[in-house]
Amino acid sequence: MDASSIIDTLTTAVPGASYEAGKSVDFATIYVPAAQLVETCRALREIPSLRFNVLIEVTAADYLPREPRFEVVYHLLSIPNRLRLRLKVRVASTQIDGVVPTVQSVWPAAGWPEREVWDMFGIVFAEHGDLRRLLMPEDWEGHPARKDYPVQIRKAAQTYEPLEVSESRVQGEHRARPVSAGARWLVVGGW
Amino acid sequence: MARRSSRACRPSDICTPGIEKTAEQKKWQQVVPLVERMDYLAAQSNSLCYVLSVEKLLGLEMPQRVKDIRVLLAELQRMASHLVWIGTHAMEIGAVSMLFYAIRERELLMNINELIAGFRFFPSYFRVGGLREDLARGFHEAVNAFLDRFPEEDRRVRRAPDEERHVPAAHRGRRRAHAGRCARVGTGRARSRAGRDPITTCGSSFPYTGYETYDFKVPTATEGDVFAQYRVRVEEMRQSVKIARQAIQRITPSGAWACDDSRVVPPPKDKVYTEMEALIQHFLIYSQGFTVPAGEALRAG
Numbered sequence: 286m287d288a289s290s291i292i293d294t295l296t297t298a299v300p301g302a303s304y305e306a307g308k309s310v311d312f313a314t315i316y317v318p319a320a321q322l323v324e325t326c327r328a329l330r331e332i333p334s335l336r337f338n339v340l341i342e343v344t345a346a347d348y349l350p351r352e353p354r355f356e357v358v359y360h361l362l363s364i365p366n367r368l369r370l371r372l373k374v375r376v377a378s379t380q381i382d383g384v385v386p387t388v389q390s391v392w393p394a395a396g397w398p399e400r401e402v403w404d405m406f407g408i409v410f411a412e413h414g415d416l417r418r419l420l421m422p423e424d425w426e427g428h429p430a431r432k433d434y435p436v437q438i439r440k441a442a443q444t445y446e447p448l449e450v451s452e453s454r455v456q457g458e459h460r461a462r463p464v465s466a467g468a469r470w471l472v473v474g475g476w
Numbered sequence: 477m478a479r480r481s482s483r484a485c486r487p488s489d490i491c492t493p494g495i496e497k498t499a500e501q502k503k504w505q506q507v508v509p510l511v512e513r514m515d516y517l518a519a520q521s522n523s524l525c526y527v528l529s530v531e532k533l534l535g536l537e538m539p540q541r542v543k544d545i546r547v548l549l550a551e552l553q554r555m556a557s558h559l560v561w562i563g564t565h566a567m568e569i570g571a572v573s574m575l576f577y578a579i580r581e582r583e584l585l586m587n588i589n590e591l592i593a594g595f596r597f598f599p600s601y602f603r604v605g606g607l608r609e610d611l612a613r614g615f616h617e618a619v620n621a622f623l624d625r626f627p628e629e630d631r632r633v634r635r636a637p638d639e640e641r642h643v644p645a646a647h648r649g650r651r652r653a654h655a656g657r658c659a660r661v662g663t664g665r666a667r668s669r670a671g672r673d674p675i676t677t678c679g680s681s682f683p684y685t686g687y688e689t690y691d692f693k694v695p696t697a698t699e700g701d702v703f704a705q706y707r708v709r710v711e712e713m714r715q716s717v718k719i720a721r722q723a724i725q726r727i728t729p730s731g732a733w734a735c736d737d738s739r740v741v742p743p744p745k746d747k748v749y750t751e752m753e754a755l756i757q758h759f760l761i762y763s764q765g766f767t768v769p770a771g772e773a774l775r776a777g
Binding site for chain 1 (some may be wrong): 486490491492494496497498500501531532535606661684771772773774
């Protein structure tokens, strides 16, 4: 099923939305406006001729310096109809804060990949509910998959406990640990 | 055995190697060893996905022999991966010796990798445009020797923990998965193929690199518990042997190992030494790489 026939099916199901077919080498690609994303996804899942019941992944692409800068990409799979589809949402750099809605209500699988997109690209999904970093440490600054993020940065190691252990502490812990009867021969060193 | 369950899973601070970011800075061919390091158990399955995607963008079609070698190596990698699974999995239910048998079989697969590429874990043998070079001498003997002993050894591996008693006792009725739920939350592979109304996708529904010309069946089960998933994976190894046997019969010991697109594949060495254009092409490919048309391609494994 090519992009134009999917768009025809969608336009009747979601009134008022304007879709656009994207260029693609493998399977249909459709641009969806962020405002109609959830309705569109629900239609894609429910319409019998489509039935995209699996969300394979959510990811994003950074097209710096182009504007709209980001594209959020959804790969969908229809097991009943053996179809694949690529959905794209254009996100301008002014729209990264909560313009794209979460699609967890359609596919619960979206939760973690949307966290990852936020972590890596800094795109906030509206009403996500658990938008914490997934891959990077919680206190990380910046979003590493953006094009303007340096490939290698050095970050000073942060430790909350002293790394050096004093001789007296080792001795004290060694003495304090009781030696079980079975392991005593190891400690006294006899074979 | 105590029944443990996990109701919610809230991951954070997963380690990321940042391979996408590193790959942005590399040439296309240099990404192959990177993506192989995404999975230490079945490295070549990852690079297969990658090279197929790039070849899709370039619009390359591989010779039949290259496709067959890729299928064969991908299936050997599947067995190598499943052997680690079955060995460590048995350890978790208390059968330690199973790992020893499994790793011994895996060693033979590592030897085959070493034979074709001089590298055991990450051979980087699949390249955009074909393979790194032609098959090594003795490849057929090594693969056939493995395929001849594997079904018997596979039985021995699985008999080690007394499969009839231990495995079902640990697994029956545990974590029943339903295929519909698997689709909603996005679990794949053996888990979704073992549930009621099992899901089968890639190799059969969206055939790639010539899988559609092989005779095999996608293993499924309907009980949906951990034991069903166990049986699905074991059956996958049997089907792998079946596919690999068909593939090794189709592959000639020497022949085409890359496509004939001079943008991507370096010219043969005898031409490099005798023809100026071939020498230039050789230098261009090794110093600048090649240009791939902008676009997206997905190849899910």
